Amino acid sequence: MKILVTVKRVPDPETSIKVKPDGTGIVTDNIKWVVNPFDEIGVEEALRIKEKVAGSEVVLVSIGDKVAQEQLRTGLAMGADRAILVLADDLDPLGVARVLAKLVDDEKPDLIIMGKQAIDDDSNAVGQMLAELLGWPQGTFASQIELSDDQKSASVTREVDGGLETLSFPLPGVITADLRLNEPRYASLPGIMKARKKELKEIPVADLGVDVTPRVTITKMEPPPSREAGKIVASVEELVNLLHTEAKVI
Amino acid sequence: MLYEPPDYYAIDELLSDEERMVRDTARRFIEDEYQPLVTKAFRDGSFPMQIVPRLAELGFFGPTLPERYGCADLNSVAYGLINQELERGDSGIRSFASVQSGLVMYPIFTYGSEEHRTHWLPRMARGEAIGCFGLTEPDFGSNPSGMLTTARRADGGFILNGVKRWITNGNIADVAVVWARLEEDGQSAIHGFLVERDRQGYSAREMEGKFSLRASITSELFLDDCWIPEENRLPGTGSMKAPLSCLSQARYGIAWGAIGAASACYDCALSYARERIMFDKPIAAFQLVQRKLVTMVTEITKAQLLCLRLGRLKDAQHVRPEQISMAKMNNVSQALKIARLARDILGANGIIDEYPIIRHMLNLETVNTYEGTEDVHRLIIGKDITGFSAFGG
Numbered sequence: 001m002k003i004l005v006t007v008k009r010v011p012d013p014e015t016s017i018k019v020k021p022d023g024t025g026i027v028t029d030n031i032k033w034v035v036n037p038f039d040e041i042g043v044e045e046a047l048r049i050k051e052k053v054a055g056s057e058v059v060l061v062s063i064g065d066k067v068a069q070e071q072l073r074t075g076l077a078m079g080a081d082r083a084i085l086v087l088a089d090d091l092d093p094l095g096v097a098r099v100l101a102k103l104v105d106d107e108k109p110d111l112i113i114m115g116k117q118a119i120d121d122d123s124n125a126v127g128q129m130l131a132e133l134l135g136w137p138q139g140t141f142a143s144q145i146e147l148s149d150d151q152k153s154a155s156v157t158r159e160v161d162g163g164l165e166t167l168s169f170p171l172p173g174v175i176t177a178d179l180r181l182n183e184p185r186y187a188s189l190p191g192i193m194k195a196r197k198k199e200l201k202e203i204p205v206a207d208l209g210v211d212v213t214p215r216v217t218i219t220k221m222e223p224p225p226s227r228e229a230g231k232i233v234a235s236v237e238e239l240v241n242l243l244h245t246e247a248k249v250i
Numbered sequence: 251m252l253y254e255p256p257d258y259y260a261i262d263e264l265l266s267d268e269e270r271m272v273r274d275t276a277r278r279f280i281e282d283e284y285q286p287l288v289t290k291a292f293r294d295g296s297f298p299m300q301i302v303p304r305l306a307e308l309g310f311f312g313p314t315l316p317e318r319y320g321c322a323d324l325n326s327v328a329y330g331l332i333n334q335e336l337e338r339g340d341s342g343i344r345s346f347a348s349v350q351s352g353l354v355m356y357p358i359f360t361y362g363s364e365e366h367r368t369h370w371l372p373r374m375a376r377g378e379a380i381g382c383f384g385l386t387e388p389d390f391g392s393n394p395s396g397m398l399t400t401a402r403r404a405d406g407g408f409i410l411n412g413v414k415r416w417i418t419n420g421n422i423a424d425v426a427v428v429w430a431r432l433e434e435d436g437q438s439a440i441h442g443f444l445v446e447r448d449r450q451g452y453s454a455r456e457m458e459g460k461f462s463l464r465a466s467i468t469s470e471l472f473l474d475d476c477w478i479p480e481e482n483r484l485p486g487t488g489s490m491k492a493p494l495s496c497l498s499q500a501r502y503g504i505a506w507g508a509i510g511a512a513s514a515c516y517d518c519a520l521s522y523a524r525e526r527i528m529f530d531k532p533i534a535a536f537q538l539v540q541r542k543l544v545t546m547v548t549e550i551t552k553a554q555l556l557c558l559r560l561g562r563l564k565d566a567q568h569v570r571p572e573q574i575s576m577a578k579m580n581n582v583s584q585a586l587k588i589a590r591l592a593r594d595i596l597g598a599n600g601i602i603d604e605y606p607i608i609r610h611m612l613n614l615e616t617v618n619t620y621e622g623t624e625d626v627h628r629l630i631i632g633k634d635i636t637g638f639s640a641f642g643g
Contacts (some may be wrong), residue, residue: 077271187275190317192271
């Protein structure tokens, strides 16, 4: 079974983000970069399938700057077999989906696993768009994945409002990973050293012949308003009074 | 987020991606799996054996040895970073891994036969066999060449007699690397021998009453007419050079480890000082407290730079034992000073094991002593730069 997994380079979720003064983006100096946590869950799930299904191959894909190699190496160190890095400037979700659809044509995977969203722009769109472009079934926000014994179909449990929903569909298909799908392993030291020898192919986006003209433009970024300092009140009466007159919540 | 240690000089930028990944794996392991166990282990005076399979699985045993023995073939800087992260957890777990890697797997790899290597190294890497290193004796610490333990030839092998003391992992070890004096053909030389735990005449006893390195097992080994076969001698040994080269490995790891212990103390003291209010403001706003914190971060930064350079020299096979002595001496004694300053900043809270400081501070007394005391390293460097030996005799 061949599984394609996406790996996006994103700022560490705990990094304090500063917006550039001109509002065109964020300040990227001194930021720690990590694998998108939802993608890391996707890599883990693919590795667990590989451990169960003999002869499986896990192929990682990232799209971005050359430095995204670092995140691909992390996935390879966890145990993925090889990686593809499509060199491109920031693409919008449709551009990413089109690039992935083209790679799927070449790679012909049986399953695509991606994070449900990347924690930098939180678009939560590429998995759905990719399934549509390919005409494949999709199971998004997976909290559990089970493959049939012949690996011809998948059953995906999704956490929805008020309960769990289980979908079954034939493969190939697209699955996006939610937080509770699994707990990703750490890269072992031998894994890190083996990753060095694994294939990491770089493809300039222009070579794919895909239209990635952005349809979305970011007009402005601004930080959320800073919080005002709290106030310590002397009595319950004062608190109630302030909630009524100042905060106007009661 | 993964814990970010002090990196005042952006030394991270000098590491390769792989070195950073190795460090991050060690860091995550310590935070997620070891930190929850260490306070109780220290109180109980025990080593949490349940983490040994995980240490093995992640590749922490013999990480610099070749892949053909089931090891990761890391460079020395990555090895150092592992020690740093382990000791951020506790000196006990770093000692466990140091002994297994630097004092047992290393001499088996360097001085053993191919049979020794293929027999022991893969199972030690998998954590299925634990090793210990028997050099120090009750009356011979800083002067190991005076050791009283003897080997003599008998029945196609050797009979060993003697006592070894302060042996980390002694009574859980499956195999001991025992150093003993062999008198032969009018010559007396120190040889290394592998003694399996079930050999008749070999026994180990755990030492009690330690107030330091409590989350680590320390033992005495007794060799009482213990016979071992000829092939248990490490064929590459036959002088003090062999055990001293093992100590260089261990000292190198300790120099890095001390950075971890010191950073843990500094971080704790810094965050405490920012939050602890005294005279209506955080104590971090007082000059005397700032002076301590600045001393701490400055010494940590210097220790980091010493180690990184030392590691690069070691990887270029350019390092001298005296250079390792300098890093071990400096980094551990500074770590001990940092731990004491941190303890002081926490006031009364500094003596409670709710915070890691007192544990590190007590551990560092051991670390400052073992593998060459601070004074002994000073004399090693003194002899190196002046040409005069100031050791006794």
